Amino acid sequence: MKFFVDTADIDAIKELHALGMVDGVTTNPSLIAKSGRNILEVTKEICDLVDGPVSAEVVATEAGAMIDEGRKLAQIAGNIAIKVPLTWDGLRACKVLSGEGNMVNVTLCFSANQALLAAKAGATFISPFIGRLDDLNLDGLDLIADIRQIYDNYGFDTQILAASIRSANHMSECAKIGADVATAPPAVIQAMADHVLTDKGLATFLKDAEKAGIKIV
Numbered sequence: 001m002k003f004f005v006d007t008a009d010i011d012a013i014k015e016l017h018a019l020g021m022v023d024g025v026t027t028n029p030s031l032i033a034k035s036g037r038n039i040l041e042v043t044k045e046i047c048d049l050v051d052g053p054v055s056a057e058v059v060a061t062e063a064g065a066m067i068d069e070g071r072k073l074a075q076i077a078g079n080i081a082i083k084v085p086l087t088w089d090g091l092r093a094c095k096v097l098s099g100e101g102n103m104v105n106v107t108l109c110f111s112a113n114q115a116l117l118a119a120k121a122g123a124t125f126i127s128p129f130i131g132r133l134d135d136l137n138l139d140g141l142d143l144i145a146d147i148r149q150i151y152d153n154y155g156f157d158t159q160i161l162a163a164s165i166r167s168a169n170h171m172s173e174c175a176k177i178g179a180d181v182a183t184a185p186p187a188v189i190q191a192m193a194d195h196v197l198t199d200k201g202l203a204t205f206l207k208d209a210e211k212a213g214i215k216i217v
C-alpha cells in the first residue's frame, strides 16, 4: 500500500520523506487554508520535494470552470493529480481532464455507486472518506472493501485512495482490505510506530543495561 501524506505542511512532508514514507501528497482547500499560503506556490514547493502524485483541488463547482482550474493546476508540475469533487460536474471534468492525460483524483466519495461512476469517468484515484463516515456511526472501512470488490470484479484500474484517515488502525485495516493508497495526516503515520509493549520492553532493556554497565564503545 502506498502512503500519501494528507497535509500542506512542508516541514512535516520533509521529515516523513527523509524516511521514505512519502509516495505522494494530498491537499484540499481546508489544508491549503491552514498553511496560510498561496495555493500555487505551496503546491509547487510540494511538487519539487516529492516525486509521486500531489493532489491539488479545484474550487469551482461548474464543469467548465473546474476544467479551467484543473488545467491551471496541472501546469504547476508534471506530478499534479487534479482533485475534483464527486458531483455530476466533477465527473464531467474528470472525463475531460483524464482524457487530456492528467491524473485525476475524484474526492468526497461516500458510496460504492459514486466510486463506480468515477472509475467509468476515467479517474486515476478515487478518494473514499473513512473518518467522516465513521463520524456518522457508519463503517468507512466497509466502503473501502465494497469498492475493492467492485473494481476487482470488473478490472477497473482506478486506484483506491483511502482518505479521511483518523487512526493507525485505519491504516492497517486499509492495507488488509487492499486499498492501493492511504492518505493520512503526519501524526497518524507517526502513530503507526507506537506500541505500549515496545515502550515497556525498551524501558526494561535500558534499565538492565544501566545496571550491568553495558557500554558500546
Ligand code: E4P
Pocket: 006, 026, 027, 028, 107, 127, 129, 131, 132, 163, 164, 165, 183
Ligand atoms: C484527502 O484527500 C482528504 O481531503 C482528507 O483525507 C480529508 O480528511 P478529513 O475528513 O480528516 O478532513
